[in-house]
Amino acid sequence: MPATTAKSAYWSGVRDGLPFLLVVTPFAVLFGVVAMDAGLTLGQTMGFSVTVFAGAAQFAALQLMVDNAGIALVLLAALAVNLRMAMYSAALVPWLGAAPLWQRAVVAYVNVDQTYAVSMVRFDERTDWGVAQRVAFFLGVATPITPMWVAMTAVGALVGSRIPPEWALDFALPITFIGMFAPMLKTLAHVVAAAVSVAVALALLGLPSGLGLLIAAGAAMVAGATVETIMERRAA
């Protein structure tokens, strides 16, 4: 395989990131619409997309804020949605751990589902790449995604108020969440975790907003991990 410069690795990352615009664009527009609809200002809506930069967690926080949940519960539930990124962070260490701290700090800001998933596949293939090429590739994937997330949030925020209620945009949020987790139901353990999450959340609906969900999430994580352990023992 020919030697790759950091520059060409960056551009191949940009190419691999482009298809994700199809997912990011409608999502970001939707966030802008829903956030303004929930009563946030344009500045607050943009603040979310620029500083948090995490679709599912932004939607989750918004949903709880509409319910006027306690601030601690809003933060805990939304951060729980993002906990998977700690797993990404750990998985990237063997590939990017040798990069300078400032580069790792930049990578962390754009360490999201898409950049992580694409990069892990490519790092596995390109064993000839050094850490400089890997960092360049990772940032390349993020290059189309990041500005588009911010820009399309603004578009959604600015056009959203003109959308009539008959369009049932209230249901865009649940459909989006379902569309996000349904493809993740890859194993019995994932299905059990999702089922426990639903059952416990519904059973604890009487608790203060957000609290039942946290308990449900904890129970579901333990259920998923337990099923995984049992299945592994059976396979062994």
Next chain:
Amino acid sequence: MTYSVGQIWFIILALALGTYLIRLSFLGLVGRRPMPPAVLRLLRYTPVAVLPGMVAPLVLWPAATGGQIDPPRLLAALVTLAFGFKTRNLLAALGTGAATLYAALWLTGQL
């Protein structure tokens, strides 16, 4: 929403900081120390542990219909789930779910 402006900004910035620290965690602070397998195993299930529980009440008792079960919304949710599960494709799932919702709303005279 009944939060003050300051509270809303606090939520946004605390969420931003927390999210960034989660993303940086092992890459930046812990360095090369490997994560305990039991923790990794739990973390694998966070998205499927949080999102379904959040969605379930919204699907069963939507605020838009005053908390009454709404067949078009319920059907759209089930179709989205089935398509997302079968195709493993977010956009396909969202497209089919939205099409189902609008078709059902139209058939029941709500659109």
